[in-house]
Amino acid sequence: MPTQSVLYSFPDTATLSDSLAEYILKAQRESVDKRGRFSIAISGGSLPKTLTALIGKTGVKWDKWHIFYADERVVPLDHPDSNHHLAKNTLYSQVPIPHENIHTIDPDLLDNLEELADAYEKELVREFAQKDSARFPVFDLILLGLGPDGHTASLFPGHELLSEEDRWVAYIEDSPKPPPRRITLTLPVINHAARIAFVATGAGKAPMLNAILDNPEQGLPAARVKPAAPGQLVWFVDDPASAEVKFPKSEFKL
Numbered sequence: 001m002p003t004q005s006v007l008y009s010f011p012d013t014a015t016l017s018d019s020l021a022e023y024i025l026k027a028q029r030e031s032v033d034k035r036g037r038f039s040i041a042i043s044g045g046s047l048p049k050t051l052t053a054l055i056g057k058t059g060v061k062w063d064k065w066h067i068f069y070a071d072e073r074v075v076p077l078d079h080p081d082s083n084h085h086l087a088k089n090t091l092y093s094q095v096p097i098p099h100e101n102i103h104t105i106d107p108d109l110l111d112n113l114e115e116l117a118d119a120y121e122k123e124l125v126r127e128f129a130q131k132d133s134a135r136f137p138v139f140d141l142i143l144l145g146l147g148p149d150g151h152t153a154s155l156f157p158g159h160e161l162l163s164e165e166d167r168w169v170a171y172i173e174d175s176p177k178p179p180p181r182r183i184t185l186t187l188p189v190i191n192h193a194a195r196i197a198f199v200a201t202g203a204g205k206a207p208m209l210n211a212i213l214d215n216p217e218q219g220l221p222a223a224r225v226k227p228a229a230p231g232q233l234v235w236f237v238d239d240p241a242s243a244e245v246k247f248p249k250s251e252f253k254l
């Protein structure tokens with residue numbers, strides 16, 4: 001892990017969620033002030049439930065949010081395995097976010113992974129093209145989870161996608177975690193984000209957090225998330241998850 005990363009550990013998920021909400025709100029304020037919109041990519045799994053502290057919070061400008069997925073399982077949008085379905089049930093169903101600002105995979109392309117990933121990449125091009133001619137899009141914020149094997153988004157240990165240097169969105173059909181067919185943002189896209197926050201909770205994440213933070217040279221997928229500038233990468237974890245970590249913890253402040 002690069003030394004510029006910051007690790008915040010909280011006694012419980014509720015405190016973590018409140019602080020994460022403050023962090024997201026700050027990112028949103030800065031982005032909306034600068035560009036009038038806030039582009040965020042979120043993950044599935046255990047992450048969406050940590051976003052519920054945003055519900056009813058003063059200052060959230062939901063109409064300025066443009067939500068993408070760090071990864072998505074290639075299943076119908078109302079399938080229980082869908083990351084979109086999970087986020088919709090947990091968050092969108094309770095906040096006034098415009099439907100057209102939620103950028104899902106195209107449900108008509110589920111049978112063709114290559115076309116599906118290309119179409120999602122084009123969705124990103126539409127969102128980011130107006131900004132500049134940068135090689136990769138710059139999300140205002142990407143929220144990532146940490147799998148018990150060190151995967152993040154749908155980037156799995158030892159997978160050839162870890163070496164992807166060109167595509168913005170890639171697909172896999174051999175995910176070791178079901179369901180097997182997925183699309184994912186690639187590492188160059190993740191690493192170009194203005195801010196990246198990992199969220200990991202529970203004692204089950206402790207050995208992997210230790211591997212990523214204290215032994216990054218193992219090269220696990222989450223340890224390959226290395227944005228360029230100081231302070232761009234933060235970890236929001238709870239105390240059970242950070243129990244085995246030697247990496248220095250910082251006091252949460254904005």
Ligand SMILES: O=C1O[C@H](COP(=O)(O)O)[C@@H](O)[C@H](O)[C@H]1O
Nearest residue numbers: 043044045046047145146147153
């Ligand atoms: O399959 C996935 O797993 C990771 C980690 O999930 P978690 O439940 O262990 O937090 C998640 O970040 C990713 O979006 C999801 O598709």
